Amino acid sequence: MNQKRVLLLIGSPRTAGNSESLGDGLGDNLKNLGWTVEKIRIPGPLRSPAEMDSLTSKMLDSGLFILSSPLYADGVPAMVLRAFEEIKRAKEALPPERDLKGVRMTAIFNCGFPESHHNDVALKICRLFAADVGFHWVGGLGLGMGEVLGRRPLAEAGRVARPVGRALALAAEALDQGKDIPPEAVELMAKPLIPRFLYVLMGNRGWKKQAEKNDLTAEDLYRRPFLEE
């Protein structure tokens, strides 16, 4: 096991989305501290057993497993749960003397709701998974208003993303020193990026604008197909 090696799992089916920006943000901070980071996007391992085997073996050989994921229906996405099942199976196939306490695990969840606490249950699920597999859970981070990041690298997200960048830097520093994710990082990540009323206003306008691009009117968005058919 390489203590300064990270396996970064992006738990989103989208490429270059906010989960990837956040995961890369933490990964880049760790790289600057001398760590090696390998990134895997979740759809890959679900496509083929060989890619899943590669994910599980790399994970069991890493010193740190980072999951960066969107919140799906208040919890861990089904795709990620599937990977968790495979990791558990791979762990069970190891010799009984193989202790995975040296593998640490953290997670970053982001959601489209303004309040960051929507992510709390997903982080608890990750903690229970880590305990079951034998990883050492070091805490996690939850971000609300994820859409504000605009699906671009954090460095391009401007001033609004500064607390996020600072939270990730603090988290990386702690992880490098063998410590848990510090409360300061958790608080910074949970901080609203913009006022809640503004986020709701922009969000509701944004949905209508996106619908127009798809040749739909605002009224079309309210269709009830299962009552109409």
Add this chain to the structure above:
Amino acid sequence: MKALILSDGGDASAAADLLLEVLQKRGWECETLRLDAMSLRYCSGCFGCWLRTPGHCAQRDELAAVLKAEVRSDLLACVSPIRWGSYSVEMKKFIERSIPLLLPFFETFRGEVHHEMRYPRRPIFLAVGISSGVGEDESVFRELVARNLLNFRSPSAATVVLDGNRPAEHQDLILKGLKEAGVEGLL
């Protein structure tokens, strides 16, 4: 009164059979579906169900028939094994792909921002989790269901956790859950 009962094989489907028996005895019309026998795809996070084909998932598989049955039901029961406090993979796929039942627009509900409902009425919700009796699995599962209810807003609901090692208790606990959810014929 119509009930849609979804389960995910094994102990979950055995518990779903008990639920079916209880409801049928009280005159409910029930449809049962085993998600482990279906091939539901994963949610791709595309928002097509909100912005391209409103109310319909852009991926065309068996999901549409399940959602249509849900919209026309008075009770939705999801019976799933509990893994790390979560639903099973197949049940979670279904829950995630239920977002066509919501609108993209935000509103405040119980002090938090959530999405508006697409349909005027929602079925009563019964979540049944099969636990292996491990640590915090049950309490986290209950929290997860409570969070889901804030987003999918059933008029009433209950969460039942069954110990997979004590099947003799299952029927009584299911009955208790149905009563707690306010299911007609059981009050």
